Amino acid sequence: MTTRWDALRARWPRSNGHWSLRPRATRRPAPATVIYRWDLDKTYLKSDFESLRKMMRVPFERARDKIDEPGVVALIRALKASALREQRTAFVYFISASPPQIGRAIREKLALDGIEFDGILFKDQLQHLVRGRFRLLREQVGFKLAELLRARLSAPAGAVEFLFGDDWESDPIIYSLYADVIAGRLEHDALADILVRLRIDPARLVEIKALSQKIAPADAVRRIFINLERRTPPDRFRSFGARLVPTFNYFQTALVLYEEGVVPLAAIVDVGRSLLERSAYSAARLRNSLDDLARRGYVAPAAAVALRAELEEAGVLPSTGVLGLWPRQLWRRWRRRRQRARAPMAPAIAAAAIEYPRLIDAWVASGSRLGGEPS
Secondary structure, three states, rough: OOOOOHHHHHHHEEEEEEEEEOOOOOOOOOOOOOEEEEEOOOOOOOOOOOOHHHHHHHHHHHHHHOEEEOHHHHHHHHHHHHHHHOOEEEEEEEEOOOOOOHHHHHHHHHHHOOOOOEEOOOOHHHHHOOOOOOOHHHHOOHHHHHHHHHHHHHHOOOOOOEEEEEHHHHHOHHHHHHHHHOOOOOOOOHHHHHHOOOOOOOOHHHHHHHHHHOOOOOOOOEEEEOOOOOOOOHHHHHOOOOOOEEEEOHHHHHHHHHHHHOHHHHHHHHHHHHHHOOOOOOHHHHHHHHHHHHHOOOOHHHHHHHHHHHHOOOOOOOOOOOOOOOOOHHHHHHHHHHHHHHHHOOOOOOOOOOOHHHHHHHHHOOOOOOOOOOO
């Protein structure tokens, strides 16, 4: 029979023969086979498409001209390295709506960054241009959804997936639809209605329906990460449920992946140091990133406390500086932290089914890209 003392010992780890006052963070067991699917532009690369002139410059950029998002290289390396060390299988795939003509520069860039990947897919824009299918040049939802479904058909049985995109166009809805289709949550008629609402090309619609019918249902997508490149308010993504995690930087992404059991603490440290060295981030700003995730419910409170202590020791977060304080000061600081811990947090994000028709109709009516649910 488990006593209260046993429960306390399980929560507070022992260090050097003494009971530590640091709570132990609970992590999910890492899956044996994991697939990481990454968008390229605005997710791995800091691409600039804000004007036609800048967009035309992209195919002529050399590998050394392309700039990666701070922290992303350290994170992908850690995903592969930790899987190899723990004798798990990890695949990294990239998918981009950019033309294959930039493929050589992209592959050279990935090689320069030391990224091991298992496949990369581009959109053949030239083929659409030659055949006069101009509408398909800018249509990304149908292209990405079809290619994701096709890729799932060749995935190893039982593989768990993590998806990475951004808030510039339609990644939140593409990835969410993909996750629900392969999980068998969407009936074929409901899927067809959603695709019509999204104004997908009829030929692509038929292709997607056919692919969805070939897939054996599996709840395979564990997390969808959306890089908030446009700084879209995270609350706009609540309609997508807890599976989708909007993050302001890859330090936050690494923190969630740590709780998912697929990267070690050292990966969070490496990503944090990358942000400190390459961006305008300070240690205090990284601490705010951790606190932000905890407030939004993506990191459990006990885990946040444990991670904060570990990252302070690693020098990534600012030290609380408790050593050398007088007992009265320690007592006041402890009391303030208790009060903050008891402060009301944001309500937990529900894992309910996504109301696609309402969400899509609001998006189309707003005439904007889908950077979360339109306001």
